[in-house]
Amino acid sequence: MTPLTPYIGLVAGFLTSSAAIPQVIKTYRTKHARDLSMWQLVMLNFGMLLWLIYGWQIGDRPLILANTFSIACYSFLIAMKVHYARKGRD
């Protein structure tokens, strides 16, 4: 453990959570989500829901914030994937 360790964790959490943003933007722009695996999106969402519950139970605010944000992004990705598939764009 070094003085830097907590900051490494915060930056790691920020990066892995905000990584969803470029994917949401790209999918929204191209209206195309065929190459995205639905299984991945659903597993990620369910996993992050459990991280949220875990963070809640240990009282870890960054974990709660990061996963709430990610769940919103990946749920939006799932909705777009379903929507574009229905509109035959997929």
Added chain:
Amino acid sequence: MTPLTPYIGLVAGFLTSSAAIPQVIKTYRTKHARDLSMWQLVMLNFGMLLWLIYGWQIGDRPLILANTFSIACYSFLIAMKVHYARKGRD
């Protein structure tokens, strides 16, 4: 904190790490990665590298294992995306 809490964390980690597998399989099968955001893949990989360093510094084995596995999967996804783009399949 409940007796179940550690198990919730383990299942959460397993799900968010193994979520990369269906995406790797889909991309490998379809030879198509155009809809995947390169920015997302790179940010995720860098974020997980920091999680790996963080896990190493606090001596958290599940965090080390989960992120080592995920980095391997997302690095492979980046390699496929570059490869298929070069071969004009993207």
